[in-house]
Amino acid sequence: MTGLHFEQRLRDLVGRKQVLLSDIWGVVHNGLESFPEACEALHRFRHEGGTVILITNAPRPADSVQRQLRKLGVADEVYSAIVSSGDLTRHYVADHPGGKVFWLGPERDNSIHRGLDVALSPLEDASYIICTGLYDDETETAEDYRPMLLRARERKLPLICANPDIVVERGDRLIYCAGAIAELYRELGGEVIFYGKPHRPIYDRAMMLAEQHAGRPIAREEVLAIGDSVRTDLAGAHGFGIDCLFVTRGIHSEEFAGVEQLDPASVKELFGHPPRALMRELKW
Incomplete structure (x- = not known):
């Protein structure tokens, strides 16, 4: 080397x-x-x-x-x-029409399910989770979601991670992304499907x-x-x-x-x- x-x-x-x-x-x-x-x-x-x-x-x-x-x-x-x-996450959703999905992410990412045959549901009724990020990436970390992820693991819900990044830049700061939540869910024993680099x-x-x-x-x-x-x-x-x-x-x-x-x-x-x-x- x-x-x-x-x-x-x-x-x-x-x-x-x-x-x-x-x-x-x-x-x-x-x-x-x-x-x-x-x-x-x-x-x-x-x-x-x-x-x-x-x-x-x-x-x-x-x-x-x-x-x-x-x-x-x-x-x-x-x-x-x-x-x-x-795009790749949307392809997954399109291949599972009519599913009940718990969407975890900020409102600005609502295009992830726009125009698809999917019903947004509470965690207790969902067939799987789509994670596009944290609800508030200015103040939260993945640890804030541990109780939610433990409930999801008990239901054996797959988590579809639409952004494998752990952090990205926002100006001169680093903010957490969906990958941070997905990695915690995997550590807890949950099933994660990653789309992206x-x-x-x-x-x-x-x-x-x-x-x-x-x-x-x-x-x-x-x-x-x-x-x-x-x-x-x-x-x-x-x-x-x-x-x-x-x-x-x-x-x-x-x-x-x-x-x-x-x-x-x-x-x-x-x-x-x-x-x-x-x-x-x-x-x-």
């Missing part, structure tokens, strides 16, 4: 890569503002003939993600398509769209993933057999503050399976 240093420009890394599978939150924006240089980098890659698929653990369908991106000033031309964990279905969907845009099959060697999470982006890329550019401005920013280069021991400790390269923030 070799050491890693910080690269400055995406254009020096892409080489023969034809597809970028880019994370959104932490790479393109932080929940409150977009990162213009990252948007320009993705746009330039597309201008050079590449395909950019935004791949996100947002617990909302792609059209809702697109509306948020537009509000933050991210132009449609920055990317070719969006794949979200919310690092799990394979979201990568399969992204590659299908990439090949549609390219008009031909795409080899793994032609793909570069970009993300800011060891647990989701890096692990997902490694599991799918593609290179990963790790951006450190996101949820791991404090761990890399003041670091200019990583020796092999540090690479193994921080990453396990190392990324292809490091960047502070995405720039062309």
Whole structure:
């Protein structure tokens, strides 16, 4: 295993890569503002003939993600398509029509069940749980849900996690996501089905769209993933057999503050399976 240093420009890394599978939150924006240089980098890659698929653990369908991106000033031309964990969760619900669902998450995520044949029910009557997040991610943690999860475990309810992230950035703070609740439920002995990174279905969907845009099959060697999470982006890329550019401005920013280069021991400790390269923030 070799050491890693910080690269400055995406254009020096892409080489023969034809597809970028880019994370959104932490790479393109932080929940409150977009990162213009990252948007320009993705746009330039597309201008050079590449395909950019935004791949996100947002617990909302792609059209809702697109509306948020537009509000933050991210132009449609920055990317070719969006794949979200919310889309995959909706596919699960559509494949189980007429079910009674206990929905756990904030009201802003109501698009997760919009237009589907599903009845929202109390926990005591539900067939399964859809978790898109915490009711109040400004003040709550997963531990606040322990009593509820214990009741769900007693009923042997599957929990469908629509966002495997544990935390994400919101401005300069970290807030808890659905993945924190899902991991606690799994620790308590509950059954959890995850949709999103690092799990394979979201990568399969992204590659299908990439090949549609390219008009031909795409080899793994032609793909570069970009993300800011060891647990989701890096692990997902490694599991799918593609290179990963790790951006450190996101949820791991404090761990890399003041670091200019990583020796092999540090690479193994921080990453396990190392990324292809490091960047502070995405720039062309």
